[in-house]
Amino acid sequence: MVTVKSSQEIEKIYRACQVVAETLLKARESLVPGVTTWDLDRIAEEYILSKGLKPAFKGYRGFKHTLCTSINEEVVHGIPSKKREILEGDLVSVDCGAIYEGYYGDSARSFAVGQVSEKVQKLLEVTQEALARGIAQMKEGSRLYDIGASVQNYAENHGFSVVRDYVGHGIGRQLHEDPQIPNYGKAGTGMRLKPGMVFAIEPMLNAGLAETKTLSDGWTVVTRDGQLSAHFEDTAVVGEKAPQILTHL
Numbered sequence: 001m002v003t004v005k006s007s008q009e010i011e012k013i014y015r016a017c018q019v020v021a022e023t024l025l026k027a028r029e030s031l032v033p034g035v036t037t038w039d040l041d042r043i044a045e046e047y048i049l050s051k052g053l054k055p056a057f058k059g060y061r062g063f064k065h066t067l068c069t070s071i072n073e074e075v076v077h078g079i080p081s082k083k084r085e086i087l088e089g090d091l092v093s094v095d096c097g098a099i100y101e102g103y104y105g106d107s108a109r110s111f112a113v114g115q116v117s118e119k120v121q122k123l124l125e126v127t128q129e130a131l132a133r134g135i136a137q138m139k140e141g142s143r144l145y146d147i148g149a150s151v152q153n154y155a156e157n158h159g160f161s162v163v164r165d166y167v168g169h170g171i172g173r174q175l176h177e178d179p180q181i182p183n184y185g186k187a188g189t190g191m192r193l194k195p196g197m198v199f200a201i202e203p204m205l206n207a208g209l210a211e212t213k214t215l216s217d218g219w220t221v222v223t224r225d226g227q228l229s230a231h232f233e234d235t236a237v238v239g240e241k242a243p244q245i246l247t248h249l
């Protein structure tokens, strides 16, 4: 069931989202060659706890960490590790969630570490813009798959593929609520969007083919062809005329 949130509920989701956005900024500032993904996770957890909130991913289906850290060909759900040092030229995707008074916020950003190739830079820019185009559909009168259609058109017109195996989602009282929101689809189809629905939109774009596989750790998702992947996610509210993005600072 897709729920419409009250303004009081949206305020709580907003508080969670703001701390998530601040945490991602902290992670970005800490993202230098030599730092481990474990270090990033510690910094994120300490920050969220210092604000009186709870990390949303810790304990979720047995996940033990505050962040998902996915590097280069890793798409999503990378596990922070003391053994994984960030290197110059890496593309690092950081996904974070937090809970405020029972309400969830969820956001992700991909960052370039130091000097990266033009191809990496383009992948980052196109993924972020694809997210913006998807969210721009979150207004009264739109249909659900208008979001994915906008993401897919922009991504594919720029030569990248859209991951099919993982999707965006409703969010609020739970991290993952209905509906599932694919990053592809046919415009003009799917349910009608209503003001007050809150979604986490999260395109994952690949430099090569769209297919993914999960590593033997049971979590880390990588591109099947080993090429790069980027992930941007924001939590936003469907508005009457325009969406309100809750994870922007």
Ligand code: MG
Pocket: 095, 096, 097, 106, 107, 108, 202, 233
């Ligand atoms: Mg996320």
Ligand code: MG
Pocket: 106, 107, 168, 169, 200, 202, 233
């Ligand atoms: Mg999400």
